[in-house]
Amino acid sequence: MNRVRTYRKEMNMSQLDLAKSIEVARQTINLIENDKYNPSLDLCIKIAKALNTDLNTLFWEEDEGENDDSING
Numbered sequence: 001m002n003r004v005r006t007y008r009k010e011m012n013m014s015q016l017d018l019a020k021s022i023e024v025a026r027q028t029i030n031l032i033e034n035d036k037y038n039p040s041l042d043l044c045i046k047i048a049k050a051l052n053t054d055l056n057t058l059f060w061e062e063d064e065g066e067n068d069d070s071i072n073g
Contacts, residue, residue: 002059005033007051022046 008018008029015029024043031037032047039047048058 001035002032004029004047004051004058007053007058008033011051013051018047018050021050 004018008015013021015033016026019026019029022043028037028039032039044055044059048055051058
């Protein structure tokens with residue numbers, strides 16, 4: 001799960017706007033947003049910078065309410 005779509009919309013950017021700003025195809029952004037493509041670290045960094053956030057927030061932090069208690073019993 002990633003938050004690219006959420007952050008992109010918060011910045012009032014279209015997929016094409018984001019794609020142009022990081023020099024990839026719009027379809028690449030679509031695939032990333034729909035979890036059908038795992039971007040390289042370099043591309044993740046470019047996306048995070050373009051969306052004024054960091055990698056952890058955009059790609060890895062857990063959502064509020066999620067925790068490890070359900071895993072640990």
